[in-house]
Amino acid sequence: MTDTTDLNDMKAMLQVPLGNQIGRVHRLWRSAITAAVQSLDMTEARWTAMLHLQLLGEGATQQALAQELGIEMPSLSRTLGQLVELDMLERRPHPTDKRAHCLYFTPAGQQTLTKLIERTMQIRQALYRDLTPAAVQQLMQALDLMERNARALLVTTAAEDNL
Template sequence: MTTPLPFHETLDLSLCGSMGRVFRLCRDTVTLAVEPLGLTQSRWTAMIHIDHLQQGVTQQALATSLGIEMPSLTRTVKQLEQQGIIVRRVDEQDKRSRKIYFTEQGLQLLEALRGKMAEVKTQLYAELTTEQLDTMAYGLVQMEANARRCIKHFSGEQ
């Protein structure tokens, strides 16, 4: 008698592949929802990361958080600055570094962005219980930790 496969093994693209597909769909949903605010995917993503890391974050820390190279980030930061959403100031401790702050207009836009994202999350989480969402969240946190350990292992880091 054959034991049936666990549900996660029956997914078309594997669990990790499905997570990637769902991530892209969620990101695209937010991008469409915030389009009326004049924000592209790279801009709203940068704003959310600045907010999460808190104002005064360095460009380098923001690039690391976003998982992108500085040249890619520099273009987005310049665009946000030209729109009057952020300002960059030289770090007093390290003159080579620049810190990012929201302008008053940027803070207002951030509030609107948070509202749109809350609306999208409500729709995306529809028909899922708090228990299901928590289980998913705990699983993702553990998979991230496992992936970081795997990267260290396979790259030869200690």
């Protein structure tokens, strides 16, 4: 492979609507999981919040969970309200900071969580079909790079707006 080939590849790449492909995969992914857990009263936002609270550990604040999920507080706040309403989660006062809430699973939430983990792992396995661990690894690294690039870009744009 020569440099010229690389340059041509690069040009071709810029034409491809990869962003849209990413969006499509994202929607399909979430639909697949939601279909698998529909009996649990879980929507996309709900099971996502449940699973990530588990990753982060009980007692996390809403702010911490929002960061983990990469979404804004208002989006999460609404979903957490629903999960509290459904008796899946509890918001307990933060021991030192009166503004903050810490999140805990209720007993019912624990049960649901167990099923969620089980089923989502099955789905993930199906989604990774014919992909080698190395390929998945590379995929994650590439996405990570693009995520950082996008954040950097947004910061630049925001700064320009403030001139």
